[in-house]
Amino acid sequence: MFSLKSNKTAYFVGLNVLIGVILFTNTHYAFSKEYVVKAVGMKWKPEILVINKGDSVKFIGMMGHDTQSMVELSPQGYAGWKSNMGEEGFTVNFDEKGVYFHKCNPHVNAGMFGAILVSKDIPQDEFDRLSANSKALGIGGPAVRKIFKKVESKINNRIAAKVN
Ligand SMILES: [Cu+2]
Structure with missing residues (x-):
């Protein structure tokens, strides 16, 4: 008993x-939320996506495209991602804050780049590092720098720094 x-x-x-x-x-x-980035023509929609740590991004509309992260425009030490050509629904999980630029390899000359911001709180020194790297880019440089300007306007502390 x-x-x-x-x-x-x-x-x-x-x-x-x-x-x-x-x-x-x-x-x-x-x-955690799942976001979608879609290849439309030779552009990513949305071109810049702001998400939170723990969220994921799924790439769709991938026929004739691929997606690869840009090492020089990602957090230091980030392993990166690369899908296969035409890989529909390729998904990336984001566990660290930071700015992640990505490209479509067949269309770098057409400026098919995008950026994912995992949080808007990007430290000034990290911003400066990325900015310097964007200026050093060869192929696709002008297209990336155009997106980088828009990224700058979305970052919280960067705007605060300008006001001061
Ligand atoms: Cu493409």
Whole structure:
């Protein structure tokens, strides 16, 4: 009798822990959003996307396109991504804040670049590093710098720095 009751207690404690883990896991996913970037003609729509840490981005409309992150215009040490040509629904998870530029390899000459901002809080020194790298770009440089100007206008602390 005693051992049966004890087993029941252990069972309920175990069940509660399990439910707790499930709720915690679901809560994590409930706050993460999936965004879409679509290849339209030789442009990415939206060209600049602002998301939060933990969100993901899915690339669609990929027939005749690919997507690759730009190492020199991503956070330092970021491993990067590269889809296959025409890979529909290629998805990237963003776990670190920062600015991530991406390109479509067949259309770099047409200026098919985009930027994903994971949070608008980009430290000034990181902004300066990216700015210097954008100026050093060869092919696609002018197109990237045009997008970089728009990125600058979206960053919180950059605007604050200008006001001061
Ligand atoms: Cu393309």
